[in-house]
Amino acid sequence: MTLRISGKSISIGEALRARVGDRTDEVLRKYFDGNYSGHITLSKDGFGFRTDCALHLDSGISLEAESNAADAYASADAALLMIEKRLRRYKSRLKDRSARKTYAAATAFAELNGVGLDAPSYVIEAPESDDEVTEYSPVIIAEATTALKRLSVSEAVMELDLSGAACLVFQHGGSGRVNVIYRRTDGNVGWVDPPAVNP
Missing domain, CATH: 3.30.505.50 (Sigma 54 modulation/S30EA ribosomal protein, C-terminal domain)
Structure with a gap:
């Protein structure tokens, strides 16, 4: 499992990196029992933050989501919520x-x-x-x-x-x-x- 969490033109702290990593693992383990890899990028977007997620499951499926919010934590949570909704729709096939x-x-x-x-x-x-x-x-x-x-x-x-x-x-x-x-x-x-x- 290789998950890169990085900031684009911003420095993200260890607390945000750990929270995003833990939340990603929680979302994917809930609906998928294999390994995964991917990259999550947080960046400043106007007066808020933007999160771009690109995750790849070992089954060959790619998940992508993006979100904007006033707070970096909220932006990451919204992007992972989109991925969670998509996974919930197809959980029986993924399992x-x-x-x-x-x-x-x-x-x-x-x-x-x-x-x-x-x-x-x-x-x-x-x-x-x-x-x-x-x-x-x-x-x-x-x-x-x-x-x-x-x-x-x-x-x-x-x-x-x-x-x-x-x-x-x-x-x-x-x-x-x-x-x-x-x-x-x-x-x-x-x-x-x-x-x-x-x-």
């Missing part, structure tokens, strides 16, 4: 050891067979002349190279909720096709499952 073992076995099998899909790293440059630009066209940058997880739709929705991300790209567990789920503006989850391409 289920057989599901984690199945997921780990499927991931290991996919890596052995080279099924993991990698996104290439590239930068598309802005046009050289003004003739090519008719309206605003920003530079598109794609730098992430990551293996897609093989998940069922319900597992992907769980991961989307736990991470707090706007969207999640994954490989469908049944069909093997690349799927996308995303948070809609009405609060629901959208699912994109394109049909298989026939050569």
